[in-house]
Amino acid sequence: MKDGSTDFIRVECASLYYGGGDDGVLALKDTNLTIARGEFAAVVGPSGCGKSTLLKLVSGLNRASTGKVVVDEADVRKPLKIVGMAFQNPALLPWRTTLENLLLPLQVAEPHRQQFRRERGRYVEQARALLAKVGLAGAEDRFPWQLSGGMLQRASLCRALIHDPQILLLDEPFGALDAFTREELWDILQQLWQDQHFTVLLVTHDLAEAVYLADTVHVFSNRPGRVVHRRAIDLPRPRNSDMRFSTVFVDHVHELRAQIRREREVI
Amino acid sequence: MKWRRALFTASPWITTIGFFLLWEIGCRAFNVATFVLPTPSDAFKALVDNWSGIWPNARHTMFTTLIGFGIAVVFGVVLGVAVGASALLYRSLNPLLVGFNSIPKVAVVPILVLWFGIGTAPAIITAFLVAFFPISVNVAAGIATTEPELEDVLRSLGASKLDILYRVGLPRSLPYFFASLKVAITLAFVGSVISETVAANEGIGYLMLTASSTFRVPLVFASLFVIAAMGILMYAVAAAFERRHTKWATRGLDQYGTG
Numbered sequence: 138m139k140d141g142s143t144d145f146i147r148v149e150c151a152s153l154y155y156g157g158g159d160d161g162v163l164a165l166k167d168t169n170l171t172i173a174r175g176e177f178a179a180v181v182g183p184s185g186c187g188k189s190t191l192l193k194l195v196s197g198l199n200r201a202s203t204g205k206v207v208v209d210e211a212d213v214r215k216p217l218k219i220v221g222m223a224f225q226n227p228a229l230l231p232w233r234t235t236l237e238n239l240l241l242p243l244q245v246a247e248p249h250r251q252q253f254r255r256e257r258g259r260y261v262e263q264a265r266a267l268l269a270k271v272g273l274a275g276a277e278d279r280f281p282w283q284l285s286g287g288m289l290q291r292a293s294l295c296r297a298l299i300h301d302p303q304i305l306l307l308d309e310p311f312g313a314l315d316a317f318t319r320e321e322l323w324d325i326l327q328q329l330w331q332d333q334h335f336t337v338l339l340v341t342h343d344l345a346e347a348v349y350l351a352d353t354v355h356v357f358s359n360r361p362g363r364v365v366h367r368r369a370i371d372l373p374r375p376r377n378s379d380m381r382f383s384t385v386f387v388d389h390v391h392e393l394r395a396q397i398r399r400e401r402e403v404i
Numbered sequence: 405m406k407w408r409r410a411l412f413t414a415s416p417w418i419t420t421i422g423f424f425l426l427w428e429i430g431c432r433a434f435n436v437a438t439f440v441l442p443t444p445s446d447a448f449k450a451l452v453d454n455w456s457g458i459w460p461n462a463r464h465t466m467f468t469t470l471i472g473f474g475i476a477v478v479f480g481v482v483l484g485v486a487v488g489a490s491a492l493l494y495r496s497l498n499p500l501l502v503g504f505n506s507i508p509k510v511a512v513v514p515i516l517v518l519w520f521g522i523g524t525a526p527a528i529i530t531a532f533l534v535a536f537f538p539i540s541v542n543v544a545a546g547i548a549t550t551e552p553e554l555e556d557v558l559r560s561l562g563a564s565k566l567d568i569l570y571r572v573g574l575p576r577s578l579p580y581f582f583a584s585l586k587v588a589i590t591l592a593f594v595g596s597v598i599s600e601t602v603a604a605n606e607g608i609g610y611l612m613l614t615a616s617s618t619f620r621v622p623l624v625f626a627s628l629f630v631i632a633a634m635g636i637l638m639y640a641v642a643a644a645f646e647r648r649h650t651k652w653a654t655r656g657l658d659q660y661g662t663g
Contacts, residue, residue, distance in 0.1 A: 196560045218562045228553040232575050232652040245571065246561040280652060300561070 145174035145336055146195060146304070151204035152361070153190055164190040166361035167204065172338060172353075174303075177330055179339045179347035180364075181393060182357025183401050188340040190362070192306045195338060196220050208304070218246060220304040221297030221335075225312040227289040229281040235292050236277040239264040242300045249300060267295045270332075271325050287318035291325065298329065305330075307339045311346065320378060323349055327375055344397075348389045349376055356396045366396045442622040447629060450622035458611065462630050465596055465608040468524055469634075472531025473592040480536040480588070481581065484543025488577065489569055494544065505537045510598050517603040527599040527607060534595035535588040542584035546577025579653035582646035589638045593631060 148170040154161040164187040172178045180188050193199040194206050197216040206213040221242075229238045243249040243260050253260065268277060271291040281289060290310060297305060311319045327350060330337055341347050347354045348370055356366035370389055372380060380386050411418075424444045430436070431443040438446055451458065487494045487501075509530050516526035550572050558568050600609025608627050615623040 193556075196556070198556055198559055216560045216562060218560070220560050222553075222557050222560055224553040224556075226551065226553050228551045228557065230554075230572065230575070232578075232650075241571065242557075242561050245558055245563045245567055282652075296557070 143173075144171040145176070145209060146170070146172040146338070147207040148191070148194065149205050149207065151194055151201040151206060153187075153194060153199060154202045163361040165194070165201075166363050168363045170355060170364050172336060175334050175336055177337045177339070177350055177352045179341060179351035179354045180357055181341060181344055181347050181354060181397065182362060183359050183397060184342060186357045186360050187362030188357055189308050191357075192222075192308055192338065192340055195304070196222060196306055217304070219302050220306055221300065221302035222306045223290075223293045223297040223308070223310045225309045227281070227293035229289060229292055229296070231281050234278045234280055235268065235273065235284065236261065236264055238281070238292060239268065239296050239299050242296060246300050264295070264299060267299060268292070270329065271295055285318075286314055287322065290314060290318075290322060294322075294326065294329070298333070298335070301333075303335055305335050305337045307337065307341075309341055310339075311343070312341070319343075319346070324375075324377075326350065331375060344390045344393045345381065348372075348386060348393070349381060354389075354393060356393060356400070358400050365400060366393075368393060439619050439621045442625055444625075446622040447625035450620070451626035451629060454623055454626065458608075458626065458630060461606060461608050461611045461627075462634065464524075464606045465527075465593075465600065465631070466634055468527040468600075468607065469531050469589075469592045469596040469638075472528040472596060473535050473589055475528070475532045476535035476539060476588060476592065477585070479532070480539025480584075481543055483536070484540035484577070484581075485547060485569070485574070487540060488544035488547030489565065489573060494548070501537070501540075509534050509595055510602065513599050513602045516599070522603045522605065524604070524606070526603055527596040527609075530599035531592040531595035535592040538584045538587045538591065539581065542580040543577045546580035547573040550576060579646070579650040582642065582650055585642040585645065586639055589642050590635050593635050593638075597631060 148168055151165060151168045152163065153165040155164055156162060168187075168191065170178075170180075170191070180191060182188055190199070194201055195208070195213070195217075197206075197213040197220075200214065208217060209219075229235075230241065233241070240253075240260060244253050249256075249260070265274075265277060268274060271294060273288060273291050273295070276284060276288060276292075281292070284292065294310065297307075311322050314322065323346065326337075337350075339347070339350060351370055354368045354370060355364045356368070357363070358365045368389065372385060372389075428443050428445060431441060442450075487497055512533065513526055513530055516529050520526055520529070547569065550568070554572055555568060558572065563571070596607070597609040597612075600607035601613045602609075604610045608631055612624050612627040615621075615627065
């Protein structure tokens with residue numbers, strides 16, 4: 138936690154049913170979770186436990202069936218405009234170049250869309266700077282199908298951040314990448330987060346990823362998901378790949394793994 | 405490699421000419437009567453001899469087909485966008501659309517004649533009726549398959565349904581749309597010619613009907629050639645449009661020379 142101020146994101150006793158009636162699926166049950174402003178939080182758990190559902194609740198794309206989600210002291214009732222999102226599927230528009238893909242949020246989100254035509258030059262500069270920061274300088278005018286998986290994911294991260302969101306929601310963004318690329322992207326993400334001070338909620342099934350990046354790791358139970366364990370990761374920043382083999386780091390991962398195994402046994 | 409490339413380029417000509425050669429040789433070898441199956445050379449001769457009669461009819465058919473096709477494009481796109489963007493509309497209209505498309509359009513022509521009389525109108529409408537369906541199905545598919553992740557990203561930015569349609573759905577459906585044009589334009593010819601053979605006093609279909617009723621079979625085949633040629637021409641135009649506007653979707657094909 139960076140400044141230790143009051144909770145920025147609060148999920149209070151939230152449950153979510155998909156579908157209605159008796160055949161509806163209970164995806165989340167009485168989930169409680171708090172994240173401070175500027176904190177890097179990770180959620181881990183068995184697959185299909187409702188982790189992604191949690192992101193939808195926090196972003197306001199879905200509303201909780203019971204309980205509530207509070208962001209910045211206000212109930213979340215509709216999609217929040219202060220979030221950026223990135224998924225395992227980079228989902229860039231294939232007919233746009235990397236640069237044009239980055240401009241998409243600015244063409245859609247208020248207040249940028251009003252001034253997009255007038256300020257296009259400034260926005261383009263902003264996008265180029267962000268791309269350069271993640272090592273994509275030179276790829277601005279290439280199309281998504283000309284980029285590698287790691288480059289696509291970098292571009293997807295940039296698209297999530299171009300409008301300067303206060304919250305970054307990540308749903309297994311590095312899940313489909315090879316190990317080397319993944320570790321590279323961990324460092325890029327850590328760097329971006331340290332520079333720009335947004336709040337992150339990262340959903341992942343990679344425990345090492347969670348420990349490497351997060352201040353706090355929340356362990357989810359089997360479906361219907363809820364948080365069963367919360368673990369503060371007190372490793373110093375910036376973290377680097379050497380730390381991954383330190384005893385402290387490995388202990389954290391082991392503990393988390395044991396927690397999840399316990400969850401999987403209780404069905 | 406140079407050889408393979410030349411073969412690749414020439415292959416459509418080789419197969420087409422080969423087809424006509426086989427036909428010609430087969431007819432001559434088995435001594436097939438002209439009123440059963442004329443040789444292609446007979447048909448071409450009839451084409452040249454009767455050109456002054458064929459040309460106005462061909463022009464008329466082209467005209468009817470293009471008008472019907474034009475209406476089909478407008479209507480098909482509007483319907484496709486509506487159905488693709490709204491799950492409710494899709495669900496409610498689907499049985500009607502599929503049912504309607506299953507009706508052989510030749511069965512509809514008499515009704516159209518009843519309403520509009522013999523002539524150009526039934527041909528235009530038949531061309532339209534046959535051609536709009538593939539267009540709307542394709543456009544709807546393109547829009548409906550927008551990645552859910554992308555929709556989440558945009559919705560969380562405060563995008564309206566219309567924003568998502570405009571920024572993602574429509575550009576995404578363009579390759580589907582252009583692909584469907586190629587199908588629709590050839591279907592439109594089928595529609596207009598069918599109608600002309602049933603109820604018209606002009607057009608290639610009408611010409612074929614009169615020619616076959618007087619056993620001028622080479623002229624019938626000459627008319628078929630004309631229809632095929634017009635179909636190929638319009639298909640090529642649609643394909644050229646497709647290549648120009650959706651480079652991003654066909655990038656892999658460039659190296660194989662899709663010309």
